[in-house]
Amino acid sequence: MLGTQTLHAVGYARGIQMDQRRWPSRLSGDEAVIVYFGDGAASEGDTSEAMSWAAVDRLPMVFFCQNNQWAISTPVSRQARVGLHRRAEGFGMPGVLVDGNDVVAVHAVTRAAADRARSGGGPTFIEAYTYRLGGHSTADDPSRYRGAEEVQRWRAHDPIVRLRRHLDACGLLGQAFTDEVERAADELAQHVRTAVPTLPDPAAEHIHRHVIADSGDWPDRGPARRPERRW
Ligand SMILES: Cc1ncc(C[n+]2csc(CCOP(=O)(O)OP(=O)(O)O)c2C)c(N)n1
Ligand SMILES: [Mg+2]
Structure with missing residues:
Protein backbone atom coordinates (compact mmCIF):
# COMPACT_ATOMS: atom_id res chain seq x y z
CA MET A 1 0.00 0.00 0.00
CA LEU A 2 1.44 3.26 -1.16
CA GLY A 3 2.25 5.84 1.54
CA THR A 4 1.20 3.78 4.57
CA GLN A 5 4.80 3.62 5.78
CA THR A 6 4.63 7.35 6.61
CA LEU A 7 1.99 6.62 9.28
CA HIS A 8 3.91 3.60 10.54
CA ALA A 9 6.91 5.90 10.94
CA VAL A 10 4.79 8.44 12.84
CA GLY A 11 3.64 5.68 15.20
CA TYR A 12 7.21 4.57 15.81
CA ALA A 13 8.43 8.14 16.36
CA ARG A 14 5.55 8.72 18.77
CA GLY A 15 6.67 5.61 20.66
CA ILE A 16 10.21 6.99 20.92
CA GLN A 17 8.87 10.30 22.19
CA MET A 18 6.63 8.61 24.79
CA ASP A 19 9.47 6.35 25.97
CA GLN A 20 11.78 9.33 26.36
CA ARG A 21 9.20 11.21 28.40
CA ARG A 22 8.50 8.19 30.57
CA TRP A 23 12.07 7.04 31.12
CA PRO A 24 14.22 10.13 30.49
CA SER A 25 17.20 8.73 32.40
CA ARG A 26 17.10 5.29 30.77
CA LEU A 27 16.98 6.38 27.17
CA SER A 28 19.78 8.34 25.60
CA GLY A 29 17.51 10.53 23.48
CA ASP A 30 19.41 9.86 20.28
CA GLU A 31 16.73 7.89 18.44
CA ALA A 32 14.89 9.17 15.39
CA VAL A 33 12.95 7.70 12.46
CA ILE A 34 13.45 8.33 8.75
CA VAL A 35 10.76 7.31 6.29
CA TYR A 36 11.40 6.98 2.54
CA PHE A 37 8.66 7.31 -0.07
CA GLY A 38 8.13 8.43 -3.65
CA ASP A 39 6.48 11.38 -5.40
CA GLY A 40 3.41 9.20 -6.03
CA ALA A 41 3.21 8.24 -2.35
CA ALA A 42 3.35 11.96 -1.50
CA SER A 43 -0.07 12.28 -3.18
CA GLU A 44 -1.65 9.83 -0.75
CA GLY A 45 -3.83 11.13 2.10
CA ASP A 46 -1.83 9.02 4.56
CA THR A 47 1.27 11.09 3.83
CA SER A 48 -0.54 14.36 4.55
CA GLU A 49 -1.93 12.97 7.80
CA ALA A 50 1.53 11.76 8.80
CA MET A 51 3.11 15.16 8.11
CA SER A 52 0.40 16.99 10.01
CA TRP A 53 0.70 14.74 13.05
CA ALA A 54 4.50 14.73 13.04
CA ALA A 55 4.69 18.52 12.90
CA VAL A 56 2.05 19.14 15.58
CA ASP A 57 3.71 16.70 18.00
CA ARG A 58 7.27 17.70 17.01
CA LEU A 59 8.08 14.04 16.45
CA PRO A 60 11.69 12.90 16.05
CA MET A 61 11.50 12.00 12.38
CA VAL A 62 12.55 12.78 8.81
CA PHE A 63 10.32 12.56 5.73
CA PHE A 64 12.54 11.63 2.79
CA CYS A 65 10.69 11.96 -0.53
CA GLN A 66 12.46 10.51 -3.55
CA ASN A 67 10.97 12.59 -6.34
CA ASN A 68 11.98 10.54 -9.37
CA GLN A 69 9.38 12.43 -11.45
CA TRP A 70 7.26 9.37 -12.24
CA ALA A 71 4.58 7.39 -10.39
CA ILE A 72 4.36 4.47 -12.81
CA SER A 73 3.12 6.41 -15.91
CA THR A 74 1.95 9.57 -14.09
CA PRO A 75 4.45 12.46 -14.26
CA VAL A 76 4.93 14.59 -11.18
CA SER A 77 3.50 17.57 -13.14
CA ARG A 78 0.12 15.77 -12.98
CA GLN A 79 0.41 15.42 -9.21
CA ALA A 80 1.69 18.75 -7.91
CA ARG A 81 1.56 22.41 -8.96
CA VAL A 82 4.51 23.37 -6.75
CA GLY A 83 7.69 21.64 -5.63
CA LEU A 84 6.86 18.88 -3.15
CA HIS A 85 9.23 20.32 -0.51
CA ARG A 86 7.12 23.50 -0.45
CA ARG A 87 4.22 21.57 1.08
CA ALA A 88 6.25 21.13 4.25
CA GLU A 89 5.85 24.72 5.36
CA GLY A 90 2.07 24.40 5.31
CA PHE A 91 2.31 21.49 7.72
CA GLY A 92 4.71 23.37 9.99
CA MET A 93 8.09 21.85 9.25
CA PRO A 94 11.07 22.89 7.13
CA GLY A 95 11.18 21.58 3.57
CA VAL A 96 14.55 21.05 1.89
CA LEU A 97 15.17 20.50 -1.83
CA VAL A 98 18.33 18.57 -2.67
CA ASP A 99 19.88 17.23 -5.86
CA GLY A 100 18.97 13.56 -5.41
CA ASN A 101 21.76 12.51 -7.78
CA ASP A 102 24.42 14.10 -5.58
CA VAL A 103 25.22 11.45 -2.99
CA VAL A 104 27.32 13.77 -0.81
CA ALA A 105 24.64 16.48 -0.74
CA VAL A 106 21.92 13.94 0.09
CA HIS A 107 24.04 12.62 2.95
CA ALA A 108 24.61 16.14 4.30
CA VAL A 109 20.95 17.18 4.34
CA THR A 110 19.87 13.82 5.76
CA ARG A 111 22.39 14.08 8.57
CA ALA A 112 21.31 17.65 9.41
CA ALA A 113 17.63 16.62 9.46
CA ALA A 114 18.36 13.56 11.61
CA ASP A 115 20.38 15.66 14.08
CA ARG A 116 17.51 18.12 14.28
CA ALA A 117 15.02 15.30 14.94
CA ARG A 118 17.23 13.73 17.65
CA SER A 119 17.73 17.01 19.44
CA GLY A 120 13.99 17.71 19.81
CA GLY A 121 13.73 20.10 16.86
CA GLY A 122 10.91 18.13 15.23
CA PRO A 123 10.47 16.73 11.73
CA THR A 124 12.01 17.85 8.43
CA PHE A 125 10.83 17.11 4.89
CA ILE A 126 13.52 16.37 2.30
CA GLU A 127 12.71 16.31 -1.41
CA ALA A 128 15.48 14.54 -3.30
CA TYR A 129 15.00 15.46 -6.97
CA THR A 130 16.09 12.63 -9.23
CA TYR A 131 14.87 10.47 -12.11
CA ARG A 132 13.61 6.93 -12.55
CA LEU A 133 15.83 5.60 -15.35
CA GLY A 134 14.14 2.20 -15.61
CA GLY A 135 10.54 1.07 -15.76
CA HIS A 136 8.36 1.04 -12.65
CA SER A 137 8.44 -2.78 -12.71
CA THR A 138 9.20 -5.57 -15.14
CA ALA A 139 5.55 -5.31 -16.31
CA ASP A 140 5.96 -1.62 -17.21
CA ASP A 141 7.08 -0.34 -20.64
CA PRO A 142 8.06 3.32 -20.09
CA SER A 143 8.64 3.90 -23.83
CA ARG A 144 4.82 4.07 -24.10
CA TYR A 145 4.63 7.31 -22.13
CA ARG A 146 8.00 9.11 -22.28
CA GLY A 147 10.69 9.92 -24.81
CA ALA A 148 14.13 8.32 -25.08
CA GLU A 149 15.91 11.71 -25.10
CA GLU A 150 14.58 12.50 -21.61
CA VAL A 151 15.98 9.22 -20.31
CA GLN A 152 19.32 9.81 -22.05
CA ARG A 153 19.58 13.29 -20.54
CA TRP A 154 19.14 11.92 -17.03
CA ARG A 155 21.39 8.93 -17.62
CA ALA A 156 24.25 11.40 -17.91
CA HIS A 157 23.56 12.36 -14.27
CA PRO A 200 10.01 -21.84 2.87
CA ASP A 201 6.54 -20.25 2.91
CA PRO A 202 5.91 -18.42 6.21
CA ALA A 203 3.16 -19.75 8.49
CA ALA A 204 -0.20 -17.97 8.05
CA GLU A 205 -0.20 -16.57 11.61
CA HIS A 206 3.06 -14.68 10.92
CA ILE A 207 0.96 -12.03 9.20
CA HIS A 208 0.18 -10.66 12.70
CA ARG A 209 3.79 -10.47 13.84
CA HIS A 210 4.90 -6.89 14.60
CA VAL A 211 1.28 -5.73 14.10
CA ILE A 212 -0.37 -6.63 17.38
CA ALA A 213 1.40 -5.27 20.48
CA ASP A 214 1.15 -8.28 22.76
CA SER A 215 3.30 -11.28 22.01
CA GLY A 216 0.56 -13.91 22.37
CA ASP A 217 -0.67 -15.79 19.34
CA TRP A 218 -3.67 -14.42 17.48
CA PRO A 219 -6.62 -14.78 17.93
CA ASP A 220 -6.29 -16.50 21.29
CA ARG A 221 -3.81 -13.97 22.66
CA GLY A 222 -2.89 -13.29 26.26
CA PRO A 223 -3.28 -10.03 28.18
CA ALA A 224 -1.80 -6.97 26.48
CA ARG A 225 1.59 -6.03 27.81
CA ARG A 226 4.43 -3.85 26.74
CA PRO A 227 6.82 -5.83 24.51
CA GLU A 228 10.51 -5.92 25.30
CA ARG A 229 12.58 -3.55 23.18
CA ARG A 230 15.07 -5.64 21.34
CA TRP A 231 16.56 -3.11 18.98
C1 LIG B 1 -2.98 3.18 -1.88
C2 LIG B 1 -2.42 2.76 -3.21
N1 LIG B 1 -2.84 3.38 -4.34
C3 LIG B 1 -2.33 3.03 -5.54
C4 LIG B 1 -1.40 2.03 -5.62
C5 LIG B 1 -0.86 1.60 -7.00
N2 LIG B 1 0.53 2.02 -7.17
C6 LIG B 1 1.56 1.18 -6.95
S1 LIG B 1 3.04 1.91 -7.21
C7 LIG B 1 2.30 3.39 -7.64
C8 LIG B 1 3.12 4.59 -8.00
C9 LIG B 1 4.24 4.83 -7.04
O1 LIG B 1 4.91 6.00 -7.39
P1 LIG B 1 6.04 6.63 -6.49
O2 LIG B 1 5.56 6.80 -5.09
O3 LIG B 1 6.52 7.85 -7.19
O4 LIG B 1 7.15 5.48 -6.39
P2 LIG B 1 8.26 5.05 -7.46
O5 LIG B 1 7.70 3.87 -8.17
O6 LIG B 1 8.58 6.20 -8.34
O7 LIG B 1 9.44 4.67 -6.58
C10 LIG B 1 0.91 3.28 -7.57
C11 LIG B 1 -0.03 4.38 -7.89
C12 LIG B 1 -0.98 1.41 -4.42
N3 LIG B 1 -0.03 0.46 -4.41
N4 LIG B 1 -1.48 1.79 -3.22
MG1 LIG C 1 8.18 8.19 -8.33
Whole structure:
Protein backbone atom coordinates (compact mmCIF):
# COMPACT_ATOMS: atom_id res chain seq x y z
CA MET A 1 0.00 0.00 0.00
CA LEU A 2 1.44 3.26 -1.16
CA GLY A 3 2.25 5.84 1.54
CA THR A 4 1.20 3.78 4.57
CA GLN A 5 4.80 3.62 5.78
CA THR A 6 4.63 7.35 6.61
CA LEU A 7 1.99 6.62 9.28
CA HIS A 8 3.91 3.60 10.54
CA ALA A 9 6.91 5.90 10.94
CA VAL A 10 4.79 8.44 12.84
CA GLY A 11 3.64 5.68 15.20
CA TYR A 12 7.21 4.57 15.81
CA ALA A 13 8.43 8.14 16.36
CA ARG A 14 5.55 8.72 18.77
CA GLY A 15 6.67 5.61 20.66
CA ILE A 16 10.21 6.99 20.92
CA GLN A 17 8.87 10.30 22.19
CA MET A 18 6.63 8.61 24.79
CA ASP A 19 9.47 6.35 25.97
CA GLN A 20 11.78 9.33 26.36
CA ARG A 21 9.20 11.21 28.40
CA ARG A 22 8.50 8.19 30.57
CA TRP A 23 12.07 7.04 31.12
CA PRO A 24 14.22 10.13 30.49
CA SER A 25 17.20 8.73 32.40
CA ARG A 26 17.10 5.29 30.77
CA LEU A 27 16.98 6.38 27.17
CA SER A 28 19.78 8.34 25.60
CA GLY A 29 17.51 10.53 23.48
CA ASP A 30 19.41 9.86 20.28
CA GLU A 31 16.73 7.89 18.44
CA ALA A 32 14.89 9.17 15.39
CA VAL A 33 12.95 7.70 12.46
CA ILE A 34 13.45 8.33 8.75
CA VAL A 35 10.76 7.31 6.29
CA TYR A 36 11.40 6.98 2.54
CA PHE A 37 8.66 7.31 -0.07
CA GLY A 38 8.13 8.43 -3.65
CA ASP A 39 6.48 11.38 -5.40
CA GLY A 40 3.41 9.20 -6.03
CA ALA A 41 3.21 8.24 -2.35
CA ALA A 42 3.35 11.96 -1.50
CA SER A 43 -0.07 12.28 -3.18
CA GLU A 44 -1.65 9.83 -0.75
CA GLY A 45 -3.83 11.13 2.10
CA ASP A 46 -1.83 9.02 4.56
CA THR A 47 1.27 11.09 3.83
CA SER A 48 -0.54 14.36 4.55
CA GLU A 49 -1.93 12.97 7.80
CA ALA A 50 1.53 11.76 8.80
CA MET A 51 3.11 15.16 8.11
CA SER A 52 0.40 16.99 10.01
CA TRP A 53 0.70 14.74 13.05
CA ALA A 54 4.50 14.73 13.04
CA ALA A 55 4.69 18.52 12.90
CA VAL A 56 2.05 19.14 15.58
CA ASP A 57 3.71 16.70 18.00
CA ARG A 58 7.27 17.70 17.01
CA LEU A 59 8.08 14.04 16.45
CA PRO A 60 11.69 12.90 16.05
CA MET A 61 11.50 12.00 12.38
CA VAL A 62 12.55 12.78 8.81
CA PHE A 63 10.32 12.56 5.73
CA PHE A 64 12.54 11.63 2.79
CA CYS A 65 10.69 11.96 -0.53
CA GLN A 66 12.46 10.51 -3.55
CA ASN A 67 10.97 12.59 -6.34
CA ASN A 68 11.98 10.54 -9.37
CA GLN A 69 9.38 12.43 -11.45
CA TRP A 70 7.26 9.37 -12.24
CA ALA A 71 4.58 7.39 -10.39
CA ILE A 72 4.36 4.47 -12.81
CA SER A 73 3.12 6.41 -15.91
CA THR A 74 1.95 9.57 -14.09
CA PRO A 75 4.45 12.46 -14.26
CA VAL A 76 4.93 14.59 -11.18
CA SER A 77 3.50 17.57 -13.14
CA ARG A 78 0.12 15.77 -12.98
CA GLN A 79 0.41 15.42 -9.21
CA ALA A 80 1.69 18.75 -7.91
CA ARG A 81 1.56 22.41 -8.96
CA VAL A 82 4.51 23.37 -6.75
CA GLY A 83 7.69 21.64 -5.63
CA LEU A 84 6.86 18.88 -3.15
CA HIS A 85 9.23 20.32 -0.51
CA ARG A 86 7.12 23.50 -0.45
CA ARG A 87 4.22 21.57 1.08
CA ALA A 88 6.25 21.13 4.25
CA GLU A 89 5.85 24.72 5.36
CA GLY A 90 2.07 24.40 5.31
CA PHE A 91 2.31 21.49 7.72
CA GLY A 92 4.71 23.37 9.99
CA MET A 93 8.09 21.85 9.25
CA PRO A 94 11.07 22.89 7.13
CA GLY A 95 11.18 21.58 3.57
CA VAL A 96 14.55 21.05 1.89
CA LEU A 97 15.17 20.50 -1.83
CA VAL A 98 18.33 18.57 -2.67
CA ASP A 99 19.88 17.23 -5.86
CA GLY A 100 18.97 13.56 -5.41
CA ASN A 101 21.76 12.51 -7.78
CA ASP A 102 24.42 14.10 -5.58
CA VAL A 103 25.22 11.45 -2.99
CA VAL A 104 27.32 13.77 -0.81
CA ALA A 105 24.64 16.48 -0.74
CA VAL A 106 21.92 13.94 0.09
CA HIS A 107 24.04 12.62 2.95
CA ALA A 108 24.61 16.14 4.30
CA VAL A 109 20.95 17.18 4.34
CA THR A 110 19.87 13.82 5.76
CA ARG A 111 22.39 14.08 8.57
CA ALA A 112 21.31 17.65 9.41
CA ALA A 113 17.63 16.62 9.46
CA ALA A 114 18.36 13.56 11.61
CA ASP A 115 20.38 15.66 14.08
CA ARG A 116 17.51 18.12 14.28
CA ALA A 117 15.02 15.30 14.94
CA ARG A 118 17.23 13.73 17.65
CA SER A 119 17.73 17.01 19.44
CA GLY A 120 13.99 17.71 19.81
CA GLY A 121 13.73 20.10 16.86
CA GLY A 122 10.91 18.13 15.23
CA PRO A 123 10.47 16.73 11.73
CA THR A 124 12.01 17.85 8.43
CA PHE A 125 10.83 17.11 4.89
CA ILE A 126 13.52 16.37 2.30
CA GLU A 127 12.71 16.31 -1.41
CA ALA A 128 15.48 14.54 -3.30
CA TYR A 129 15.00 15.46 -6.97
CA THR A 130 16.09 12.63 -9.23
CA TYR A 131 14.87 10.47 -12.11
CA ARG A 132 13.61 6.93 -12.55
CA LEU A 133 15.83 5.60 -15.35
CA GLY A 134 14.14 2.20 -15.61
CA GLY A 135 10.54 1.07 -15.76
CA HIS A 136 8.36 1.04 -12.65
CA SER A 137 8.44 -2.78 -12.71
CA THR A 138 9.20 -5.57 -15.14
CA ALA A 139 5.55 -5.31 -16.31
CA ASP A 140 5.96 -1.62 -17.21
CA ASP A 141 7.08 -0.34 -20.64
CA PRO A 142 8.06 3.32 -20.09
CA SER A 143 8.64 3.90 -23.83
CA ARG A 144 4.82 4.07 -24.10
CA TYR A 145 4.63 7.31 -22.13
CA ARG A 146 8.00 9.11 -22.28
CA GLY A 147 10.69 9.92 -24.81
CA ALA A 148 14.13 8.32 -25.08
CA GLU A 149 15.91 11.71 -25.10
CA GLU A 150 14.58 12.50 -21.61
CA VAL A 151 15.98 9.22 -20.31
CA GLN A 152 19.32 9.81 -22.05
CA ARG A 153 19.58 13.29 -20.54
CA TRP A 154 19.14 11.92 -17.03
CA ARG A 155 21.39 8.93 -17.62
CA ALA A 156 24.25 11.40 -17.91
CA HIS A 157 23.56 12.36 -14.27
CA ASP A 158 23.68 8.79 -12.94
CA PRO A 159 24.59 9.28 -9.25
CA ILE A 160 26.75 6.17 -9.04
CA VAL A 161 28.87 7.18 -12.02
CA ARG A 162 29.05 10.72 -10.66
CA LEU A 163 30.22 9.60 -7.21
CA ARG A 164 32.75 7.25 -8.74
CA ARG A 165 34.19 10.08 -10.87
CA HIS A 166 34.35 12.35 -7.83
CA LEU A 167 36.12 9.77 -5.67
CA ASP A 168 38.49 8.96 -8.55
CA ALA A 169 39.32 12.64 -8.97
CA CYS A 170 40.09 12.80 -5.24
CA GLY A 171 42.38 9.79 -5.63
CA LEU A 172 40.23 7.78 -3.22
CA LEU A 173 39.18 4.97 -5.54
CA GLY A 174 41.56 2.47 -7.17
CA GLN A 175 40.66 0.06 -9.99
CA ALA A 176 41.25 -2.94 -7.71
CA PHE A 177 38.74 -1.63 -5.16
CA THR A 178 36.14 -0.87 -7.88
CA ASP A 179 36.59 -4.35 -9.37
CA GLU A 180 36.17 -5.95 -5.95
CA VAL A 181 32.96 -3.99 -5.21
CA GLU A 182 31.51 -5.03 -8.58
CA ARG A 183 32.46 -8.66 -8.06
CA ALA A 184 30.95 -8.72 -4.53
CA ALA A 185 27.76 -7.03 -5.78
CA ASP A 186 27.37 -9.56 -8.63
CA GLU A 187 27.93 -12.41 -6.20
CA LEU A 188 25.33 -11.06 -3.77
CA ALA A 189 22.78 -10.50 -6.58
CA GLN A 190 23.34 -14.05 -7.83
CA HIS A 191 22.92 -15.41 -4.30
CA VAL A 192 19.63 -13.50 -3.82
CA ARG A 193 18.29 -14.73 -7.18
CA THR A 194 18.99 -18.37 -6.36
CA ALA A 195 18.27 -18.35 -2.59
CA VAL A 196 14.97 -16.42 -2.44
CA PRO A 197 12.88 -18.90 -4.50
CA THR A 198 13.98 -21.72 -2.17
CA LEU A 199 12.80 -19.97 1.05
CA PRO A 200 10.01 -21.84 2.87
CA ASP A 201 6.54 -20.25 2.91
CA PRO A 202 5.91 -18.42 6.21
CA ALA A 203 3.16 -19.75 8.49
CA ALA A 204 -0.20 -17.97 8.05
CA GLU A 205 -0.20 -16.57 11.61
CA HIS A 206 3.06 -14.68 10.92
CA ILE A 207 0.96 -12.03 9.20
CA HIS A 208 0.18 -10.66 12.70
CA ARG A 209 3.79 -10.47 13.84
CA HIS A 210 4.90 -6.89 14.60
CA VAL A 211 1.28 -5.73 14.10
CA ILE A 212 -0.37 -6.63 17.38
CA ALA A 213 1.40 -5.27 20.48
CA ASP A 214 1.15 -8.28 22.76
CA SER A 215 3.30 -11.28 22.01
CA GLY A 216 0.56 -13.91 22.37
CA ASP A 217 -0.67 -15.79 19.34
CA TRP A 218 -3.67 -14.42 17.48
CA PRO A 219 -6.62 -14.78 17.93
CA ASP A 220 -6.29 -16.50 21.29
CA ARG A 221 -3.81 -13.97 22.66
CA GLY A 222 -2.89 -13.29 26.26
CA PRO A 223 -3.28 -10.03 28.18
CA ALA A 224 -1.80 -6.97 26.48
CA ARG A 225 1.59 -6.03 27.81
CA ARG A 226 4.43 -3.85 26.74
CA PRO A 227 6.82 -5.83 24.51
CA GLU A 228 10.51 -5.92 25.30
CA ARG A 229 12.58 -3.55 23.18
CA ARG A 230 15.07 -5.64 21.34
CA TRP A 231 16.56 -3.11 18.98
C1 LIG B 1 -2.98 3.18 -1.88
C2 LIG B 1 -2.42 2.76 -3.21
N1 LIG B 1 -2.84 3.38 -4.34
C3 LIG B 1 -2.33 3.03 -5.54
C4 LIG B 1 -1.40 2.03 -5.62
C5 LIG B 1 -0.86 1.60 -7.00
N2 LIG B 1 0.53 2.02 -7.17
C6 LIG B 1 1.56 1.18 -6.95
S1 LIG B 1 3.04 1.91 -7.21
C7 LIG B 1 2.30 3.39 -7.64
C8 LIG B 1 3.12 4.59 -8.00
C9 LIG B 1 4.24 4.83 -7.04
O1 LIG B 1 4.91 6.00 -7.39
P1 LIG B 1 6.04 6.63 -6.49
O2 LIG B 1 5.56 6.80 -5.09
O3 LIG B 1 6.52 7.85 -7.19
O4 LIG B 1 7.15 5.48 -6.39
P2 LIG B 1 8.26 5.05 -7.46
O5 LIG B 1 7.70 3.87 -8.17
O6 LIG B 1 8.58 6.20 -8.34
O7 LIG B 1 9.44 4.67 -6.58
C10 LIG B 1 0.91 3.28 -7.57
C11 LIG B 1 -0.03 4.38 -7.89
C12 LIG B 1 -0.98 1.41 -4.42
N3 LIG B 1 -0.03 0.46 -4.41
N4 LIG B 1 -1.48 1.79 -3.22
MG1 LIG C 1 8.18 8.19 -8.33
